[in-house]
Amino acid sequence: MKIVQIGTGGWGKNHARVLSELGVLSAICDVDAQRSKEYGEKYSVNHYTSLDKMMISEEFDGAMVVTPTFTHTTITKKLLESKKHVFVEKPLTYKTEEGEELVKIAGKNKVILTCGYIxxxxxxxxxxxxxxxxxxxxxxxxxxxxxxxxxxxxxxxxxxxxxxxxxxxxxxxxxxxxxxxxxxxxxxxxxxxxxxxxxxxxxxxxxxxxxxxxxxxxxxxxxxxxxxxxxxxxxxxxxxxxxxxxxxxxxxxxxxxxQEPLLLEIQNFLDSINGEKEQIVxxxxxxxxxxxxxxxxxxxxxxxxxxxxxx
The missing domain is CATH 3.30.360.10 (Dihydrodipicolinate Reductase; domain 2)
Structure with missing residues (x-):
């Protein structure tokens, strides 16, 4: 399984670490070029500053969206429409209407969408x-x-x-x-x-x-x-x-x-993609x-x- 990480600031660096430990991290994307390069090199994966470029260049099954909340809807929508499974850090969105729109897109494309209530x-x-x-x-x-x-x-x-x-x-x-x-x-x-x-x-x-x-x-x-x-x-x-x-x-x-809750949370996301376990959130x-x-x-x-x- 291949999972890309979008956003490596603050809490995001922990997601990248766990994904790497689980052997599924395949690429890093961060608008901060220095940070993107740092984590890409740290975990020996390709790194990008553009989501669009990463989506064109990489083959992957799912994505972790760990970016500021105001960016969640745009990023997640783009990934779901490309039929990628998506984990979004909490809160899912600022507005209920935006969250409900994402739920519909995920359902339409039959992909997993979950949120980081750790x-x-x-x-x-x-x-x-x-x-x-x-x-x-x-x-x-x-x-x-x-x-x-x-x-x-x-x-x-x-x-x-x-x-x-x-x-x-x-x-x-x-x-x-x-x-x-x-x-x-x-x-x-x-x-x-x-x-x-x-x-x-x-x-x-x-x-x-x-x-x-x-x-x-x-x-x-x-x-x-x-x-x-x-x-x-x-x-x-x-x-x-x-x-x-x-x-x-x-x-x-x-x-x-x-136990480390983040490890258990990410493992559940991976297991739900594989159909091995039920999505907890x-x-x-x-x-x-x-x-x-x-x-x-x-x-x-x-x-x-x-x-x-x-x-």
Whole structure:
């Protein structure tokens, strides 16, 4: 299998590394000529600054699109129309309408289209997902997420909701195994062009709720979440991948093998192309996350809850 990488800045360099480790990286494309050359030579593959030139010159099965969000639609559309399988880093698009257009093109051309919601591949989230599914500690009632850090220097085209909160929006949907029916949010900005802190409440059926707190202000990096079940509180750290279960009279620490989520995520993309495994992040789910992010921004601006009717 041959996979090309489009975009090698910031998070993209990690995708290139994993693709090379898996032996499927076949070419690099980046508008920054120096960076394109650097990674092309590092992994001994052809390198380009033009997507069109790469598509003419290279034979490949799929592509990783790890570029600024405002470029996702144009790049992905071109690849899908050429019947290439595509993995797009989150968020899929700025606008729901653009995401829905990409879904239609992928369906028409019968190719895989997925989005990089990496926390689904975090072993800690997998442990919690299984515990919730089995109802080992009763029903899942509430989720709470904290994702905090200093503002990343490479994020210039979007605010914290689209860049950071979307991870937890997707994880909440996955753990509840349904879509929210209402969103209420408050956000603001201190150091960034766009919002750099936000609190989002997602309301689900039967009064279930997810509370998502994100900011680019806190100097210490925090990536934690907790699941409140009727018989226990399950808490976890996305970074350490540790899980703790607190019951009335005792605390459990399940054994859990630490793994690299990005490796698992990319492997699932490759396996879904081969038809060996089911695609874990369905593309309509990624479109829904964009729609929820849009609703969160609108809620913050208007100071009102936004009601949703998602597929």
């Amino acid at each position: 926390e689904r591949f975090n072993p800690a989230v997998g442990v919690v997902k299984n515990l919730v599914k089995e109802k080992k500690y009763g029903d899942l009632i509430m989720l709470e997420f904290h994702r905090e850090n200093r503002m990343p220097l490479n994020i210039k085209d979007i605010g914290i909701i689209y860049d950071t909160s979307v991870h937890d929006i997707d994880t909440a949907n996955w753990l509840f195994d349904e879509m929210p029916i209402v969103v209420f949010a408050k956000a603001g900005k201190i150091n960034h062009k766009y919002e750099d802190f936000a609190s989002i409440m997602l309301g689900y059926k039967e009064n279930k709720v997810a509370i998502i707190s994100s900011n680019w202000i806190t100097p210490k990096k925090v990536r934690t979440f907790s699941a409140v079940c009727s018989d226990a509180i399950i808490s976890s750290d996305f970074i350490s991948q540790e899980v703790k279960i607190e019951k009335k009279d005792e605390t459990e620490i399940p054994r859990n093998e630490k 369905k593309i309509q789910e990624a479109v829904n996350v964009t729609k929820i992010a849009e609703a969160a921004l609108l809620s913050s601006q208007k100071g009102i809850p936004i009601y949703l009717n998602l597929k």
